[in-house]
Amino acid sequence: MGISTPTPLPGFRLGRAFIATPLALAPMAGITDLPFRRICRRFGAGLTITEMIASRAVDQGRERTERMAEIGADEHPVGIQIAGSDPDFLREAARWAESRGPDFIDINMGCPVKKICKQVAGSALLKDEARVARVIEAVVAATRLPVTLKIRTGWDERSKNVARVARIAEECGVQMLTVHGRTRAQMFNGQANWEDIGLAKASVSIPVLGNGDIVDGRSAREMLHVSGCDGVMVGRAVQGNPWVLAEVRAAIRGEPAPAPPTPAERWAVVREHMLALAEHHGEAVASRLVRKHVPWYSKGLPGSAEFRAAFQKQSGWQAQLEAARRFFLGQERLRDAA
Numbered sequence: 001m002g003i004s005t006p007t008p009l010p011g012f013r014l015g016r017a018f019i020a021t022p023l024a025l026a027p028m029a030g031i032t033d034l035p036f037r038r039i040c041r042r043f044g045a046g047l048t049i050t051e052m053i054a055s056r057a058v059d060q061g062r063e064r065t066e067r068m069a070e071i072g073a074d075e076h077p078v079g080i081q082i083a084g085s086d087p088d089f090l091r092e093a094a095r096w097a098e099s100r101g102p103d104f105i106d107i108n109m110g111c112p113v114k115k116i117c118k119q120v121a122g123s124a125l126l127k128d129e130a131r132v133a134r135v136i137e138a139v140v141a142a143t144r145l146p147v148t149l150k151i152r153t154g155w156d157e158r159s160k161n162v163a164r165v166a167r168i169a170e171e172c173g174v175q176m177l178t179v180h181g182r183t184r185a186q187m188f189n190g191q192a193n194w195e196d197i198g199l200a201k202a203s204v205s206i207p208v209l210g211n212g213d214i215v216d217g218r219s220a221r222e223m224l225h226v227s228g229c230d231g232v233m234v235g236r237a238v239q240g241n242p243w244v245l246a247e248v249r250a251a252i253r254g255e256p257a258p259a260p261p262t263p264a265e266r267w268a269v270v271r272e273h274m275l276a277l278a279e280h281h282g283e284a285v286a287s288r289l290v291r292k293h294v295p296w297y298s299k300g301l302p303g304s305a306e307f308r309a310a311f312q313k314q315s316g317w318q319a320q321l322e323a324a325r326r327f328f329l330g331q332e333r334l335r336d337a338a
């Protein structure tokens with residue numbers, strides 16, 4: 001596909017914040033907690049959003065919910081994402097979220113998970129456009145902060161309504177829209193349809209971020225070219241690879257791609273991530289979380305398959321830290337020997 005030489009994206013205003021680098025880290029439950037968002041921001045994310053917080057959970061005072069909403073002093077602009085279908089719960093959730101100090105409140109209407117859809121939340125809301133409007137209006141009325149929305153392109157192939165939902169969102173006061181170019185029925189299968197994202201972009205005058213299947217600088221530029229969006233949001237490609245954000249940032253600015261990390265640089269980030277998880281969640285929870293993150297960081301490296309299998313068997317925080325150190329520092333020796 002012919003992609004014209006990119007002109008740097010101009011960025012946009014979101015309430016009092018100016019989004020100079022319209023490259024968002026996608027909210028991912030169980031992954032984009034504060035420790036990982038901090039790392040992603042350093043590598044180039046210009047915008048971060050917390051994991052989804054169920055609106056019914058916010059007034060129950062659970063420590064876990066509080067931790068999910070914790071944002072860093074160095075982490076702005078940042079949004080807190082709330083989900084639900086009952087305007088009353090969402091109103092409360094918006095007030096609660098505002099008091100945690102974010103720059104904006106993001107409403108999730110993209111989650112395809114059954115448990116969430118059953119309560120007519122997440123992407124199931126897209127089937128009920130009148131409720132979409134009521135939910136947005138309730139949140140907009142409850143907060144002084146800008147309200148943003150994340151959607152899929154519709155419920156299924158036959159009922160795509162992305163352009164209509166985008167217009168409803170704008171009319172109800174949403175100030176930035178993110179579109180994941182899949183229907184709910186697609187879950188994470190098939191390919192994201194970037195043209196459908198373009199339908200939303202063409203229907204509104206608020207900034208639109210395109211999301212789905214961006215894996216590198218080239219795909220980011222291609223998506224911008226196809227959809228005409230104001231920015232991009234990257235999710236799964238960042239797992240174990242925050243460096244991809246530096247590459248995407250360079251691509252959308254029309255700059256050359258940065259060099260990939262050396263083994264020593266990779267280990268420094270893995271170590272930082274592990275220690276920050278332990279500090280944020282405590283060693284017991286961190287020990288569970290690193291079983292996802294650390295193997296992701298090893299993807300594509302020599303000996304990765306054996307390492308992953310062995311790492312899952314490690315028990316205890318110190319043993320995990322030591323196993324990771326041995327593997328990632330061993331990469332440095334392999335490189336020197338080559």
Ligand SMILES: Cc1cc2nc3c(=O)[nH]c(=O)nc-3n(C[C@H](O)[C@H](O)[C@H](O)COP(=O)(O)O)c2cc1C
Pocket residue numbers: 026027028029030031051052081108110111150180211212213214233234235236237
């Ligand atoms: C493990 C996982 C958890 C996710 N959790 C959330 C979430 O809490 N809120 C949300 O809006 N989207 C969530 N998503 C969807 C992502 O934000 C994103 O829309 C999707 O992964 C497509 O982008 P990608 O192709 O760049 O990964 C999640 C995705 C994954 C893989």
